[in-house]
Amino acid sequence: MNLSGKVAVVTGAGRGLGRAYAEALAAAGAAVVVNDVDAETAAEVARAITGDGGRAAVAAGPVGGSEMAERLVTTAVKEFGRLDVMVANAGILRDRVLWKMSDEDFDAVIDVHLRGTFTCARAAAVCMREQGDGGRLILVSSPAGQRGNVGQTNYAAAKAGIVAMARTWAMELARANVTVNAVVPVAATEMTRAIPAFAELVEPYPDSLRKDEGFGTVHDVAPLVVFLASDASAGVTGQAIGIGGDRLALWSHPREKAVALADGGWSADAIAASWAEGVGADPETYGGPR
Helix, strand or coil, X not given: XXXXXXXXXXXXXXXXXXXXXXXXXXXXXXXXXXXCCCHHHHHHHHHHHXXXXXXXXXXXXXXXXXXXXXXXXXXXXXXXXXXXXXXXXXXXXXXXXXXXXXXXXXXXXXXXXXXXXHHHHHHHHHHHHHHCCCEEEEEECCHHHHHCCCCEHHHHHHHHHHHHHHHHHHHHCXXXXXXXXXXXXXXXCCHHHHCHHHHCCCCCCCHHHHHHHCXXXXXXXXXXXHHHHCHHHCCCCCCEEEEECXXXXXXXXXXXXCCCXXXXXXXXXXXXXXXXXXXXXXXXXXXXXX
């Protein structure tokens, strides 16, 4: 896939999935603005890209506020003349069960994941609309946002919100030919060490894990980001797309699964009497591997 002439920003690109996204985009021909809260780590990734013949610039700092988001876009335009792709990937964890989670734990994760995605996408959308020839917003969600996960109230809420924003922005930006999609990755990173089911896994991962759980390396995930950044994905927008290991999946959007009607409306007693054999007969699952 050829991304020559395209310019991408990748937030949280100093390590893990973000680094894999940045390097894969650069290998496909895109110029990449590498962002990370750790300036030296971001510079190391940029050096690796340029050392392999690619083009890269650094814009270090924490995402969340508008100033950083606008600096990312400004860096892309100043260094490479335009912006075509915004990959909103940066994230942190502050895992605690509900009754132990502090306001600070909650706010920190929401600020980086949810607010950071919002501000970066907004700055990119303004630029892409002014350019007038479309673009790509690639937002990074998580299975925790789709199914929930113990100890991740803040993270799951942010990641679910990111998918909701992708659907909303896909409608708002359709006229500008800017597609908006959410990636739902599963890969071994420092973050997955917090999940007991994945914490002790080592490569090579068994075939059953790669297929059944869709669990693999960060390099298994990066091709989806390259595809979504490309002209080949022009007709794909408003979607939540999962990838990991050997597995590629389209997540369904929330919808009514079962419906029952009662003339004049429902009383609490009527709901209780009908629930087990009515709309509640086949309840939805929740949670993932632990």
